Amino acid sequence: MAGELVLLDFWPSPFGMRSRIALAEKGIPYEYREEDLRNKSDLLLQMNPVHKKIPVLIHNGKPVCESVIQVQYIDEVWHDKAPLIPSDPYQRAVARFWVDFIDKKIYELGSKIWKTKGEEQANAKKEFIECLKLLEGELGDKTYFGGESLGYVDVALVPFYSWFYAYEKCGDFSIEAECPKMIAWVKRCMQKESVAKSLPDQEKVYEFILQLKKVFGIE
Amino acid sequence: MEEEVKLHGMWASPFSRRVELALKLKAIPYQYIEEDLSNKTPSLLRYNPVHKKVPVLVHNDKPVAESMVIIEYMDETWENNPFLPRDPYERAMARFYAKFIDDKLLPTLAKLGQTAGKEKEETIEEIHEQQKVLEDELKGKQFFGGQRIGYLDIVAMILVWLHLTGSITGQKVLSTEKFPLIYEWIERVMKMEVVNECLIPEEKRQDWIQLAQRAPKSASN
Numbered sequence: 001m002a003g004e005l006v007l008l009d010f011w012p013s014p015f016g017m018r019s020r021i022a023l024a025e026k027g028i029p030y031e032y033r034e035e036d037l038r039n040k041s042d043l044l045l046q047m048n049p050v051h052k053k054i055p056v057l058i059h060n061g062k063p064v065c066e067s068v069i070q071v072q073y074i075d076e077v078w079h080d081k082a083p084l085i086p087s088d089p090y091q092r093a094v095a096r097f098w099v100d101f102i103d104k105k106i107y108e109l110g111s112k113i114w115k116t117k118g119e120e121q122a123n124a125k126k127e128f129i130e131c132l133k134l135l136e137g138e139l140g141d142k143t144y145f146g147g148e149s150l151g152y153v154d155v156a157l158v159p160f161y162s163w164f165y166a167y168e169k170c171g172d173f174s175i176e177a178e179c180p181k182m183i184a185w186v187k188r189c190m191q192k193e194s195v196a197k198s199l200p201d202q203e204k205v206y207e208f209i210l211q212l213k214k215v216f217g218i219e
Numbered sequence: 220m221e222e223e224v225k226l227h228g229m230w231a232s233p234f235s236r237r238v239e240l241a242l243k244l245k246a247i248p249y250q251y252i253e254e255d256l257s258n259k260t261p262s263l264l265r266y267n268p269v270h271k272k273v274p275v276l277v278h279n280d281k282p283v284a285e286s287m288v289i290i291e292y293m294d295e296t297w298e299n300n301p302f303l304p305r306d307p308y309e310r311a312m313a314r315f316y317a318k319f320i321d322d323k324l325l326p327t328l329a330k331l332g333q334t335a336g337k338e339k340e341e342t343i344e345e346i347h348e349q350q351k352v353l354e355d356e357l358k359g360k361q362f363f364g365g366q367r368i369g370y371l372d373i374v375a376m377i378l379v380w381l382h383l384t385g386s387i388t389g390q391k392v393l394s395t396e397k398f399p400l401i402y403e404w405i406e407r408v409m410k411m412e413v414v415n416e417c418l419i420p421e422e423k424r425q426d427w428i429q430l431a432q433r434a435p436k437s438a439s440n
Contacts, residue, residue, distance in 0.1 A: 050319060050352055064311045066318055076307040089295035090281055096288045101269060134269060 005030035008044050008056040010037055012208050014107065015067035016055035017159035017198050022074045024194035025150060026081040068099055071155055085152045098138055098145070099156040105131045106160050114170040114209050115218055125171050132179045139185055150192060158189045158199070165202035166209040224249040225277040227263045229256055230419065231427050233325075233377050234286040235274040240373055240417040241290050245297045287317060290373060302370040316356055316363070317374040324349045325377065331392065332431060343392060350398050353378070357400040361407065372408065379405050379418065384428050 007023070007030055009016035023030055035044055035054050047056045047063035057064045057073070064073045075084045086092050109131065112124035135157065139145055145153035164175050176183040189195045213219070226242065226249050228235035242249050254263055254273050266275045266282035275282050276289045278296070283289045294302045303310050327349060331342050353375065356363060363371035378393060382405050385391045395402035408414045419427050 059308075062308060064308070065315055069311050069314045069318070072314070073307055073311040076310065089292055090278075090283075092295065093283045093288050093292040096291065097269075097283070097285055100285050100288060 004058075004060055006033060006058040007031070008033050008035050008041070008047065008054050008058070010035050010054050011200055012162070012205050013054060014159035014163060017162065018067040018155050019055050019057055019070045019074065020198035021150075021155050021158070021194050022071045022084060024198055025084065025155075025192075026074065026078045028074070028078055028081075068103065068156065071152065075152070082149070084146065084150065084155055086146070095145070095152045098135070098153045101131075102135075102153070102156050102160075106157070110160065110163055110167050113167045114213070115216075117219065121171060125173055128167070129175075129178045132175070132182050136179055136181045136185075139181065143188060144185070150189065150194070154189060158186060158195055161186045161190075162199040162202055162205050163209075166206040169206055170209065222248075223277075223279050225252060226250070227252045227254050227260070227266065227273050227275040227277070229254050229273045230423065231430050232273055233380060236417050236419075237286050237373055237376060238274045238276060238289050238293075240376060240413060241293050241302065243413040243416060244302070244368065244373075245293060245300050247293070247297055287321070287374070290370065294370070300367075302364070302373065304365070304369070313364070313370045316353070316371050319349075319352060320371075320374050320377065324353075328377070328381070328392070346392055347394055347397060350393065350401060354398040354400050357404055362404065368408065368411070372404075375404075376408070376414070376417070379408060379414070383418065384424060384431075387424055388428060 005023075005028065007016070007019055009020070009032060011034060020032075033041075033043075035041060037054070040052060043058075044054065044056060045052055047058055048054075048065045051065060053065070055065075055067055055070065057070045059073075059077075064070050072085065086095055106128070109124050109128040113121060113128060116124065138153075144150050145157070168175055190199075224242070224247055226235075226238060228239065228251060230253065239251070252260065252262070254260060256273070259271060263273065263275060264271055266277055267284040270284060272284070274286055274289060275284045276292070277283075278292075283292050290302060303313055324346070327342060327345050331339065331346070334342050353363075356371070360366075362368050363375055378401060381393050382395070382402075385393060393401070395405075
């Protein structure tokens with residue numbers, strides 16, 4: 001069942017981090033291969049010809065692309081270890097809804113925060129916080145979005161924490177001040193080895209963003 | 220147990236029509252509530268406070284929003300006529316191409332209405348590249364789902380809509396000559412009664428074309 005497992009990834013990608021966490025949670029060994037996105041490997045282009053993007057999970061030579069699809073695939077294949085997706089259909093629908101929400105909002109708004117200035121940035125910050133607050137509402141009093149253990153929504157969201165410091169520095173605001181419950185949840189997640197080992201250091205991500213800004217000519 | 224299924228939808232929304240097709244494929248009786256997107260019902264706002272959009276499926280008073288989330292929920296709750304394959308890899312493939320349609324093809328089609336001249340030609344080229352991806356997926360199959368209509372066929376119904384509206388506007392966006400498998404698939408699904416029931420009625424097609432040109436971002440609003 002395990003077979004050969006390779007993850008084509010890029011260290012600061014929150015999408016790649018999702019699959020890293022899922023595999024780590026289930027204790028599944030795999031080969032991690034770092035891609036240089038300015039010089040993509042033949043393997044990446046061959047395994048993801050449609051989008052040419054990371055992450056790509058290659059299982060016994062067959063590629064699975066798109067992080068949310070990878071996490072679901074990992075959960076379905078290795079279903080007996082640390083299940084991430086709820087078993088009840090309605091709870092699954094709720095979890096999928098929030099993962100879809102995260103995908104539609106968090107990355108794009110976060111990108112606007114570090115890429116833009118002035119009014120556009122201010123609007124992005126405001127909406128970003130509103131989205132986090134909606135997620136706080138969904139979390140409620142639970143330890144994790146998944147309840148007592150890490151679930152699909154936790155895995156989908158927590159990678160963005162590695163970018164929070166960069167967002168805060170670029171946007172000159174404090175996420176913890178606005179969303180303390182969110183940060184408390186993050187800290188609980190970071191206690192888990194699967195999460196702590198899958199997320200890069202926030203300062204490193206910030207340095208990376210600063211380099212990108214130079215490359216794109218953003219002040 | 221008494222099952223109560225309601226669908227808040229909108230006649231012009233391909234996302235809403237998708238869910239209707241899914242309901243009919245599983246022969247699930249439901250109550251349909253047509254939403255006026257400029258005057259949304261309090262129920263819709265209560266059932267989908269985050270996005271305030273259609274479609275929303277309400278099953279025994281529990282709401283499910285987002286068309287693909289709804290379709291997977293339906294597949295897991297009503298096990299007849301399954302949409303998704305059982306094999307995890309095949310499921311991943313079906314989900315991948317469905318996401319491709321929603322994340323790539325639909326936005327490119329939406330962009331088309333806003334372009335003219337050279338930009339329009341380039342956008343049509345882009346659509347053809349995206350069509351090729353789907354054409355390749357049909358190789359050796361009757362339907363995207365294999366022998367039977369499935370998850371990806373439901374999402375791909377947008378191709379049928381485009382084909383129909385193309386006949387009206389005279390503007391062929393879908394190249395059926397370049398992509399014969401897609402054309403054959405369109406003809407095949409259009410022979411199905413349930414598919415026809417979920418197509419935009421003939422008398423409303425002109426209205427749909429105008430609507431699509433005016434509000435391209437997403438017909439589900």
